[in-house]
Amino acid sequence: MSSLFSLLSYPFIQNAFLAGTCIAIVAAVTGYFLLLRGLTFAGHALPNIGFAGAAGAVLLGLDPLLGLLAFTIGAAIGIGLLGRNLRERDLAIGILMTFALALGLLFLSLYNGYAERVYSILFGTILGISRLDVLLSFGVSLLILASILLLFRPLLFSSYDPEVAAARGVPVRLLAIAFLVLVALTIAIAVQIVGALLVFTLLVGPAATAGRLALRPATVILLAVLLGLLYTWLGILLAVISGTIPVSFFIAFLSFVVYLPVRFGIGGFRRQRPASSPISRQASAN
Amino acid sequence: MSTQHNQRAISLHLASERPSSPEADPGAGTTPAAIIELEGVSVCLGGRTILQEVTFNIRPGEFIAVLGPNGAGKSTLLKVLLGLIKPSAGRVRIFGQAPRRGNQLIGYAPQHRTLEGALSLRARDLVGFGLDGHRWGPGWFISGRRRRQAIIEEALAEVDALELADMPVALLSGGEQQRLLIAQALLSQPRLLLLDEPLSNLDISHEQEIIALIARLCRARGMTVLLVSHDVNPLLPVIDRVLYLARGHAAIGRPEQVITSSTLSALYGAPVEVVEALGRLFVVGVDI
Numbered sequence: 001m002s003s004l005f006s007l008l009s010y011p012f013i014q015n016a017f018l019a020g021t022c023i024a025i026v027a028a029v030t031g032y033f034l035l036l037r038g039l040t041f042a043g044h045a046l047p048n049i050g051f052a053g054a055a056g057a058v059l060l061g062l063d064p065l066l067g068l069l070a071f072t073i074g075a076a077i078g079i080g081l082l083g084r085n086l087r088e089r090d091l092a093i094g095i096l097m098t099f100a101l102a103l104g105l106l107f108l109s110l111y112n113g114y115a116e117r118v119y120s121i122l123f124g125t126i127l128g129i130s131r132l133d134v135l136l137s138f139g140v141s142l143l144i145l146a147s148i149l150l151l152f153r154p155l156l157f158s159s160y161d162p163e164v165a166a167a168r169g170v171p172v173r174l175l176a177i178a179f180l181v182l183v184a185l186t187i188a189i190a191v192q193i194v195g196a197l198l199v200f201t202l203l204v205g206p207a208a209t210a211g212r213l214a215l216r217p218a219t220v221i222l223l224a225v226l227l228g229l230l231y232t233w234l235g236i237l238l239a240v241i242s243g244t245i246p247v248s249f250f251i252a253f254l255s256f257v258v259y260l261p262v263r264f265g266i267g268g269f270r271r272q273r274p275a276s277s278p279i280s281r282q283a284s285a286n
Numbered sequence: 287m288s289t290q291h292n293q294r295a296i297s298l299h300l301a302s303e304r305p306s307s308p309e310a311d312p313g314a315g316t317t318p319a320a321i322i323e324l325e326g327v328s329v330c331l332g333g334r335t336i337l338q339e340v341t342f343n344i345r346p347g348e349f350i351a352v353l354g355p356n357g358a359g360k361s362t363l364l365k366v367l368l369g370l371i372k373p374s375a376g377r378v379r380i381f382g383q384a385p386r387r388g389n390q391l392i393g394y395a396p397q398h399r400t401l402e403g404a405l406s407l408r409a410r411d412l413v414g415f416g417l418d419g420h421r422w423g424p425g426w427f428i429s430g431r432r433r434r435q436a437i438i439e440e441a442l443a444e445v446d447a448l449e450l451a452d453m454p455v456a457l458l459s460g461g462e463q464q465r466l467l468i469a470q471a472l473l474s475q476p477r478l479l480l481l482d483e484p485l486s487n488l489d490i491s492h493e494q495e496i497i498a499l500i501a502r503l504c505r506a507r508g509m510t511v512l513l514v515s516h517d518v519n520p521l522l523p524v525i526d527r528v529l530y531l532a533r534g535h536a537a538i539g540r541p542e543q544v545i546t547s548s549t550l551s552a553l554y555g556a557p558v559e560v561v562e563a564l565g566r567l568f569v570v571g572v573d574i
Binding site: 149150151152153154156157160161163164165166167168169170211214215216217218220 | 368369370387388389392394395396406407408411412415416418419420421422423424425426452454467470471474
């Protein structure tokens with residue numbers, strides 16, 4: 001136990017906790033809207049596309065985060081422009097994603113050097129998170145949260161009912177693109193700890209579970225943030241204790257283990273309705 | 287049919303609540319000028335002509351059924367009125383002005399489909415979108431929260447759905463969801479209500495409830511209603527006129543004038559027979 005405390009006193013582990021906290025909060029909030037807008041596949045594809053950018057940047061001798069940011073934001077704008085036809089959009093995203101993964105593979109095979117930076121982009125690491133990374137995560141998180149707060153009502157409205165929202169004067173398409181850029185930024189800061197392959201866990205897991213437990217949008221978001229924090233803190237702690245297993249495994253594992261009983265067990269109360277609403281009474285009288 | 291037409295479901299108990307809109311209202315007080323004017327309006331979408339030189343006027347307080355086969359441009363017409371689609375030719379005037387997005391005088395409920403994510407949304411949240419869903423910011427810290435809830439509950443009560451206020455939207459039936467969408471559309475105190483297929487996916491008893499509700503709102507508020515439907519029969523007792531769209535053309539008039547073999551044959555450009563049987567009107571001879 002005392003050795004655990006001495007482990008936690010290491011600056012890089014404290015940095016992982018601080019950055020992880022920012023990431024968990026932002027990922028849960030953007031993840032809620034991602035689910036609402038039926039963009040979960042985009043949430044899966046964006047980090048993979050970002051991986052290609054990161055690999056390309058490594059090949060060119062640039063910071064992989066720059067390449068990741070360029071590719072995810074570019075793809076986010078592209079997906080936002082694709083419009084609302086779900087089936088066509090997901091097809092286009094799928095083809096774009098596999099192409100990006102192929103590019104990433106090409107960049108990796110062309111790169112002769114030590115590819116550890118690329119692997120850490122793929123799987124994440126709690127090692128080597130600097131104080132600067134923490135500050136960067138904090139700043140970007142504040143920016144994302146402030147933007148979501150500003151866009152909150154029109155974003156919620158257009159997520160549920162884009163047609164009426166457009167008729168009421170909400171700039172629906174612009175909002176769709178702005179939101180996906182915020183998702184791209186979220187992914188960019190989250191990748192350093194959870195990695196491109198498992199960012200999806202933090203984006204979708206907490207919001208999916210919270211959406212089955214709470215009724216009001218604000219409550220769902222709050223619950224998603226709490227779950228995200230729980231997964232991230234516990235995940236980092238377990239990764240520190242285990243020493244070799246990456247944190248992304250533990251976060252994904254916890255997310256799965258909590259979602260499972262919520263999906264199939266409790267949450268059944270949601271399917272009940274009051275015994276006699278006036279309308280159902282009328283209907284049965286007819 | 288004309289005797290049916292007189293059995294209008296008029297309910298006046300809400301007349302005292304008739305909203306006094308501070309915004310432009312050229313029709314009030316004076317002779318009822320047209321609230322909607324279309325002159326030679328054509329709409330092309332993706333190289334296909336949807337509407338072709340459509341001309342008609344609609345007066346304040348009229349209850350209009352918009353009829354026609356699939357793809358005749360019924361939904362497109364509503365979107366033109368909402369300013370969501372620009373006509374390629376012609377002139378459109380609503381309340382004497384060009385159509386524009388975000389016009390508070392128009393309430394709109396689009397063709398309904400069940401929303402997957404609506405589980406974590408209560409009826410009152412959905413209706414509340416009509417009040418301030420288009421405003422920036424989260425709206426959590428505004429001072430008039432209690433007043434906001436009162437307005438939402440008033441709208442819910444008006445569509446007989448107050449008991450559903452805290453229910454998740456996804457658990458409600460098609461008819462109940464339709465009530466909520468109408469309540470949402472009513473929140474900006476519109477003078478014109480555009481309803482796209484509000485009767486689809488409803489069983490007969492719920493269909494009658496929704497029609498009675500819309501007719502009551504139309505008469506009590508003096509609100510103009512355009513209701514898109516694929517079947518005129520349940521609407522015949524309550525509507526003033528029908529707007530029939532086919533092949534991009536439009537015919538408007540009282541049901542007994544428009545829904546006739548000669549008018550519809552001219553509109554479709556093909557022989558069409560209107561048959562009255564079992565107290566209902568049937569249009570036969572074309573794919574409708």
